[in-house]
Amino acid sequence: MEYLLKLEWLKNRKNTVFILICISYLVMLPGTMMIGKSVNPMPPVLPGNFIFFEFPTNWDFFAYAGSWLAFFMFGFFAVYTVTAEYSFKTLRQSIINGLQRNQFVSAKLLFILMMCVGATLYYVLCVLACGYIHEPHTKLDFAFDQPLIILKFFLMNISYGVFGLLLGFLLRRSGLALFTYMIYIMMLEPFIRWVLVQKYIHKSAHIYFPMNVFEDLTPLPFYRMMPEQFKTAGGAMALVPDHISIPLSIGYIFVFIWGMYYLINKRDL
Amino acid sequence: MEDSLLHIENLTKSYGKIKALKGLDIEIRPGKVYGLLGPNGSGKSTTLGIVLDIIESDQGQFNWFKNKYGQEYRKHIGATLETPNFFPYLDAMDNLEIVAHIKQIESPDYTSALKLVNLYERRNSPFKTYSFGMRQRLAIAAALLGDPEVVIFDEPTNGLDPQGIAEIREILIKISMTGKTIFMASHILDEVEKICSDVIILNKGKLLAQGTVGSVMDTNLIIEISCDELEKAQSILLHMPGIKSAEIAGQHLILSCEQDIKTSMINKYAFEQGILLSSLNIKKTRLEDEFLEIVKEHNS
Numbered sequence: 207m208e209y210l211l212k213l214e215w216l217k218n219r220k221n222t223v224f225i226l227i228c229i230s231y232l233v234m235l236p237g238t239m240m241i242g243k244s245v246n247p248m249p250p251v252l253p254g255n256f257i258f259f260e261f262p263t264n265w266d267f268f269a270y271a272g273s274w275l276a277f278f279m280f281g282f283f284a285v286y287t288v289t290a291e292y293s294f295k296t297l298r299q300s301i302i303n304g305l306q307r308n309q310f311v312s313a314k315l316l317f318i319l320m321m322c323v324g325a326t327l328y329y330v331l332c333v334l335a336c337g338y339i340h341e342p343h344t345k346l347d348f349a350f351d352q353p354l355i356i357l358k359f360f361l362m363n364i365s366y367g368v369f370g371l372l373l374g375f376l377l378r379r380s381g382l383a384l385f386t387y388m389i390y391i392m393m394l395e396p397f398i399r400w401v402l403v404q405k406y407i408h409k410s411a412h413i414y415f416p417m418n419v420f421e422d423l424t425p426l427p428f429y430r431m432m433p434e435q436f437k438t439a440g441g442a443m444a445l446v447p448d449h450i451s452i453p454l455s456i457g458y459i460f461v462f463i464w465g466m467y468y469l470i471n472k473r474d475l
Numbered sequence: 476m477e478d479s480l481l482h483i484e485n486l487t488k489s490y491g492k493i494k495a496l497k498g499l500d501i502e503i504r505p506g507k508v509y510g511l512l513g514p515n516g517s518g519k520s521t522t523l524g525i526v527l528d529i530i531e532s533d534q535g536q537f538n539w540f541k542n543k544y545g546q547e548y549r550k551h552i553g554a555t556l557e558t559p560n561f562f563p564y565l566d567a568m569d570n571l572e573i574v575a576h577i578k579q580i581e582s583p584d585y586t587s588a589l590k591l592v593n594l595y596e597r598r599n600s601p602f603k604t605y606s607f608g609m610r611q612r613l614a615i616a617a618a619l620l621g622d623p624e625v626v627i628f629d630e631p632t633n634g635l636d637p638q639g640i641a642e643i644r645e646i647l648i649k650i651s652m653t654g655k656t657i658f659m660a661s662h663i664l665d666e667v668e669k670i671c672s673d674v675i676i677l678n679k680g681k682l683l684a685q686g687t688v689g690s691v692m693d694t695n696l697i698i699e700i701s702c703d704e705l706e707k708a709q710s711i712l713l714h715m716p717g718i719k720s721a722e723i724a725g726q727h728l729i730l731s732c733e734q735d736i737k738t739s740m741i742n743k744y745a746f747e748q749g750i751l752l753s754s755l756n757i758k759k760t761r762l763e764d765e766f767l768e769i770v771k772e773h774n775s
Contacts, residue, residue: 208574209579212576213573213576213577216572216573216576217562217565217570217573220564220565220569221562221564222564236653239637292564294560294561294563295558295560296560296561296562298529298556299555299560299561300577301527301528301529302527302528302529302549302552302554302555302556303550303554303577303578303617304547304549304550304552304577304578304579305577306546307528314555320549426579474524474529474530474531475530
């Protein structure tokens with residue numbers, strides 16, 4: 207494991223894309239939340255903009271901001287890190303030099319995993335710092351009112367990363383893979399879900415599609431604040447509940463990982 | 476199989492309807508310098524790709540070092556296929572560090588490798604700033620890192636200018652003199668002839684010839700003569716004992732003779748038949764001629 211992580215570190219430590227993504231993430235996760243300061247006045251159903259910064263709701267808002275950063279940064283980096291190796295032909299050369307194909311995939315996965323661990327720790331740090339700055343006397347058990355959100359935040363990060371890696375291995379060309387990543391998440395899957403599945407299969411079946419499940423790990427917090435009758439309006443669930451989204455995400459992540467190992471072993475390089 | 480470095484048996488590979496390799500058998504022994512020859516599409520790169528595990532064969536098998544290293548065998552091979560492949564944003568040292576890490580080389584000697592290919596002065600420049608010749612030289616340095624038992628080069632002078640070709644050739648000659656096993660695919664037959672001890676000739680995915688350069692080359696003595704009446708000389712000299720063939724090539728007559736024929740004997744015979752020769756030279760048989768002949772025979 208150390209061998210593979212060091213290999214990825216040697217490749218990325220001077221890589222501008224990696225450095226920019228790390229810096230941007232460190233700046234933008236807390237930076238995005240500062241937008242909450244300028245939301246004034248708040249919509250009538252919400253008590254005030256303190257919900258962005260104070261426990262326990264700040265966990266949800268930071269997680270939601272983090273999900274956009276994961277979509278744009280970890281997903282893009284995952285696509286880039288694989289497709290760049292195809293275009294530089296360094297994947298091929300690594301195998302020639304003695305790396306096993308499975309090791310190549312494992313190294314990429316481990317590196318993304320470490321980035322996600324780092325992002326999750328940073329998320330916890332930001333939430334705690336923000337929460338205690340705004341409410342210095344909060345008790346620890348209240349601050350950690352919903353510990354499951356940390357697991358969900360980590361899974362959400364991993365899911366975008368793994369999906370990006372899979373597209374990288376599948377399509378191999380940077381432009382095509384990045385375009386597909388964007389189009390699938392923003393257009394293709396919503397089209398399949400809303401137009402095809404909901405209309406022709408089942409009203410609630412559409413919510414179990416992978417990207418929707420990943421998104422629902424850290425949804426827009428206002429969803430959770432909605433009254434129950436709105437959440438199931440028209441007999442369709444608006445959000446995937448945690449007891450389904452967590453195991454289903456893990457399942458999708460494993461399927462995507464299997465796909466990567468399958469692709470790299472099946473094809474000529 | 477004894478003292479075999481690489482044993483290839485019945486290797487077959489198709490790309491759709493195109494059969495790139497048709498049951499190829501090759502044996503590579505240690506300490507020799509092999510030249511893998513063949514026209515474009517003959518299966519050279521496919522063969523190298525398969526034995527380096529970047530292409531899957533349809534049938535057949537190969538084994539390196541008599542399976543001494545198991546799945547780790549590629550760490551004992553230094554190879555560069557087609558183009559030099561490195562991270563463009565990293566410099567030579569960083570790229571070599573990645574190679575050394577993959578190969579798990581304990582104390583890599585970057586300095587010697589870079590000095591051998593004359594890149595030491597540019598070791599801290601990003602790879603993307605290198606000329607193609609420099610990139611090719613870095614690929615050779617990477618292949619030599621960790622003193623591998625065998626080095627493989629696929630068209631090492633492809634795309635280089637004459638100066639670049641000369642530089643690479645000089646480096647290859649230096650490596651060949653160290654006694655290391657070299658397996659080199661090349662179009663430049665002059666280069667193969669100068670560097671290699673053995674040749675393997677492929678065409679359309681089949682092995683046409685394998686052996687030492689001397690054994691593959693024609694053993695006949697080739698003599699080139701000039702005179703005023705080439706056609707008359709051709710018909711007369713064909714009757715001389717020891718001369719196997721006589722062909723007009725431009726302003727010359729090319730004679731293929733038995734090894735014990737001397738130029739003085741030809742001069743005397745021609746003079747006695749009333750032909751005055753204006754020049755008479757022993758022509759060294761070139762690998763290129765032999766290669767073209769073997770491929771031509773196979774194609775016909």
